[in-house]
Amino acid sequence: AGLEPPQVDDEDGGQPENAPEPLPADQRTLRVHGLFRLPDLTAATTVVTRTKRQATRTLTAVYHDTDDLRLARWGATLLRREGGADAGWHLSLPVDGMDGQPEQVRLPLSAGAAGEVPGELADLVLAFSRRGPLKAVATLRLERTPYSLTGADGKVFGQVIDDTVSVLDGEHVAARFREIEIEPRVEGAPLAPVVDALVAGGAVPGTTARTIAVLGPVIQEPPDVPEPQIVGPEDPAGAAVTAHIRRHARAFLLQDVRVRRDLPDSVHQMRVAARRLRSGLKVFEPMLDVEWAEALRTELGWIAGELGVSRDTEVLQARIDLHADEVGEDFAGLIRAVVDPALSGQWHDARDHALNAMLSKRYRLFLDDLVDAARAPRLN
Numbered sequence: 001a002g003l004e005p006p007q008v009d010d011e012d013g014g015q016p017e018n019a020p021e022p023l024p025a026d027q028r029t030l031r032v033h034g035l036f037r038l039p040d041l042t043a044a045t046t047v048v049t050r051t052k053r054q055a056t057r058t059l060t061a062v063y064h065d066t067d068d069l070r071l072a073r074w075g076a077t078l079l080r081r082e083g084g085a086d087a088g089w090h091l092s093l094p095v096d097g098m099d100g101q102p103e104q105v106r107l108p109l110s111a112g113a114a115g116e117v118p119g120e121l122a123d124l125v126l127a128f129s130r131r132g133p134l135k136a137v138a139t140l141r142l143e144r145t146p147y148s149l150t151g152a153d154g155k156v157f158g159q160v161i162d163d164t165v166s167v168l169d170g171e172h173v174a175a176r177f178r179e180i181e182i183e184p185r186v187e188g189a190p191l192a193p194v195v196d197a198l199v200a201g202g203a204v205p206g207t208t209a210r211t212i213a214v215l216g217p218v219i220q221e222p223p224d225v226p227e228p229q230i231v232g233p234e235d236p237a238g239a240a241v242t243a244h245i246r247r248h249a250r251a252f253l254l255q256d257v258r259v260r261r262d263l264p265d266s267v268h269q270m271r272v273a274a275r276r277l278r279s280g281l282k283v284f285e286p287m288l289d290v291e292w293a294e295a296l297r298t299e300l301g302w303i304a305g306e307l308g309v310s311r312d313t314e315v316l317q318a319r320i321d322l323h324a325d326e327v328g329e330d331f332a333g334l335i336r337a338v339v340d341p342a343l344s345g346q347w348h349d350a351r352d353h354a355l356n357a358m359l360s361k362r363y364r365l366f367l368d369d370l371v372d373a374a375r376a377p378r379l380n
Contacts, residue, residue, distance in 0.1 A: 044197035066132035127256035310350035
């Protein structure tokens with residue numbers, strides 16, 4: 001059907017050498033039946049002048065999570081992939097809650113001793129896993145055949161990836177299905193006609209995500225701290241308390257991940273969430289178990305204080321840099337040359353101190369208490 005015989009052009013089984021990274025936002029996945037045949041894309045579209053089949057390769061991916069799939073329910077995915085150019089540990093993290101394209105963190109296969117989750121990745125998802133141990137929860141095997149797509153200019157602009165996916169239970173194949181992925185290889189690749197041709201040939205768009213097929217429908221359940229409900233005047237006062245705690249507990253946990261990644265304004269936003277939780281617990285105190293609320297406020301104040309030194313140093317350095325020019329050009333450079341290294345060293349020390357606190361047993365216990373509070377606050 002206009003497809004050339006298998007050829008081995010490179011090490012990764014289909015990605016042209018020096019090709020741009022794929023654009024995940026443009027990637028499309030289609031479900032097809034086992035006997036599906038790729039249509040002749042050179043005849044079915046005006047954008048493809050040549051397709052070239054690459055060698056079929058076998059890839060495996062071992063998904064890691066807690067027993068109750070806490071990571072997946074927060075929209076995070078942690079797996080160890082073997083085979084192909086992207087072998088290694090892959091961590092996908094939610095951005096700004098559950099919206100936007102996930103952030104990707106990758107480490108080599110050697111980062112995890114004997115297949116265990118590398119400590120660096122385990123620490124990043126501590127706010128989600130808390131004291132739940134991370135372990136292998138599912139294994140997936142892919143028989144992958146990529147087809148490169150060449151345009152009228154003679155350059156490869158994308159590829160169609162034909163995957164036969166097997167979900168393994170030990171050596172037993174628990175489930176098997178087939179998917180077609182369409183990926184760009186250049187920005188602005190004309191993929192829509194390719195998708196249309198595949199759909200016209202029998203592919204089904206908008207199918208269930210692979211992680212759902214692998215891990216099961218439980219990952220569609222809400223995370224440990226669900227989105228707060230909208231509270232109206234007719235709702236009981238306890239609903240307002242629960243909504244407040246859930247809203248800011250979610251912000252706190254998501255900012256925890258961002259703080260560990262040293263992303264902009266993350267420390268500030270994590271402290272804001274802690275402050276709003278503490279304020280809410282105080283305001284709603286007449287409706288709460290006082291001893292319980294005060295214990296939670298104490299722990300929130302403690303971790304906010306641990307984060308405070310790095311935040312204060314960050315703000316001080318920014319203000320000094322901003323106002324250095326006010327003393328004249330002759331002194332501005334001297335001020336920055338002396339102050340910036342000193343405050344930078346202080347900031348790194350403060351950050352290390354805060355991160356150590358965020359790995360402590362006390363903090364892990366506090367995270368469990370915070371999640372419990374968001375699920376069911378102790379109302380009078």
